[in-house]
Amino acid sequence: MTSPDLPSPPAQDAPLRRFDISGAEIDEVVRVFYGKIRQHPVLGPVFGAHVTDWPEHEEKIARFWRNAILREKCYNGNPMRVHVSRPDIKAEHFPLWLDLFHSVLKAELPTQTAQSWGALADRIGEGFRTGVTAMRQPKDAPPKLF
Numbered sequence: 001m002t003s004p005d006l007p008s009p010p011a012q013d014a015p016l017r018r019f020d021i022s023g024a025e026i027d028e029v030v031r032v033f034y035g036k037i038r039q040h041p042v043l044g045p046v047f048g049a050h051v052t053d054w055p056e057h058e059e060k061i062a063r064f065w066r067n068a069i070l071r072e073k074c075y076n077g078n079p080m081r082v083h084v085s086r087p088d089i090k091a092e093h094f095p096l097w098l099d100l101f102h103s104v105l106k107a108e109l110p111t112q113t114a115q116s117w118g119a120l121a122d123r124i125g126e127g128f129r130t131g132v133t134a135m136r137q138p139k140d141a142p143p144k145l146f
Contacts, residue, residue, distance in 0.1 A: 017070045019116040023062075025109065026069065029117075030062040033104045043096055046088055068120060083128050084135045094129040098122060 034054060038044050051057045060077070067075035083089050101121050105114035 019113060021069060021113050023066055023070065026065050027062045029104055029108050030058050032108055033101055034058050036100055036104060040100060043093060046093060049088060050086060080128060080131050083132055089132065091129045091133045094125045098125045
């Protein structure tokens, strides 16, 4: 864990990164976050119904974030399809997920890095929440507003 007031060391190996963070910091945030997910009273059972290999899942999600933040091009997947295809994943889960994620970012990273990653997570989470809602609506139904 780094001090919340000290900047992360620059990721020299990722010149196109969105903000300063190392791959090791991403891995640690993902590890801590999923430890908390497993204990969460609402999200834990949802994840537990689908994740059978936690280390493999954490590695895959760390690659997702490395791709999104460091632009490593190391993730290949369609997370929207995964979320939409699982009916027990509900739109109301995303704010819970984001609240927990923000608490981990705040505890594990310097303030500016946590804020930058949190803003990115908010945009992605809102996209998933919107997509889950929109893609599950009947084709002829009027749009469901939040």
